Amino acid sequence: MNSIIIDDEFPSREELKFFIEKFSSIKILGEFESPIEALAFLDKVKVDVVFLDINMPNIDGMTLGKIISNKSKEIKIVFITAHKQYAVEAFELEAFDYILKPYSKERIVNLLKKLESFDGKGVIGDILSVWKGEKIVILKCENICYCEAVEGHTIVHTSEDEYVVNSSLSQLYKKLEEGQFYRTHRAFIVNMRKIEEITPWFNNTFMLRLTGIDKEIPVSRNNISEFKHLMGI
Structure with a gap:
């Protein structure tokens, strides 16, 4: 299962990378602080999961999530954000999960296990x-x-x-x-x-x-x- 991380905050990307690499077999193909660069990457490379922040410059994460979803319904979108008010909109978008920062080790590890269990069709x-x-x-x-x-x-x-x-x-x-x-x-x-x-x-x-x-x-x-x-x- 291949993934990318889209978050404009370096510490947040590093923390998520640590958990992904330590507790799962999910591969990280790239990390982006620019939503525009991430979209360009997705046009060229097939990924299974996008870990996505919401509060970002140029394009907010919710808008970006809709663009990604329109590109492919097969991509699982996981919002990881400090903003709880977008949860309903995320589920309307059929996001795989919505995690609030700061998150616990248990919460993120459970997410990774769920992603791996649904690798493929489920x-x-x-x-x-x-x-x-x-x-x-x-x-x-x-x-x-x-x-x-x-x-x-x-x-x-x-x-x-x-x-x-x-x-x-x-x-x-x-x-x-x-x-x-x-x-x-x-x-x-x-x-x-x-x-x-x-x-x-x-x-x-x-x-x-x-x-x-x-x-x-x-x-x-x-x-x-x-x-x-x-x-x-």
Whole structure:
């Protein structure tokens, strides 16, 4: 996994480099105090992770993050900043993480472990790596009932528990097996094999009841025709 650091403060770059080099196998391909120079580098070199400060000259980090995200959705953006007020905007940008300075050793090491665990797609065959507290849990995709987007986070639900995934619902949907999982709504993905009951709802939509789940899952009006076709209704 290759990374770059973009931060106009030398001490901050040095501290982050120390933790990356000591506690992970992530390679640092470059460090930049100039956002413009960083963009020029990204035009030439493929990276997996960008560690990004927010308060910088010429281009602020949030604007830079949007530019990088538009270049490639595959690049994981980690904001490391002293400014907590941009957290919501960062998650709307689907940033991988948002860390406040000064950060603890535990916080940064946990981040690095998460990045390494999600190197690649995060899915190996029918296995999905997810987080539960401080541990990585390996889930069989067949045990997933549904996934949902909640306040900037993606939650994976089984009949027994729920887990946080460090990717957007759209990114997760691309990872899951086509045919088995379907995005019924902008905020929900369901395991088609877990559908137990389909109830007609208003505006010609449906509510779904899944095996082992009390919560009903909506099918949006925009997806109703495709859903009917998939279910042979």
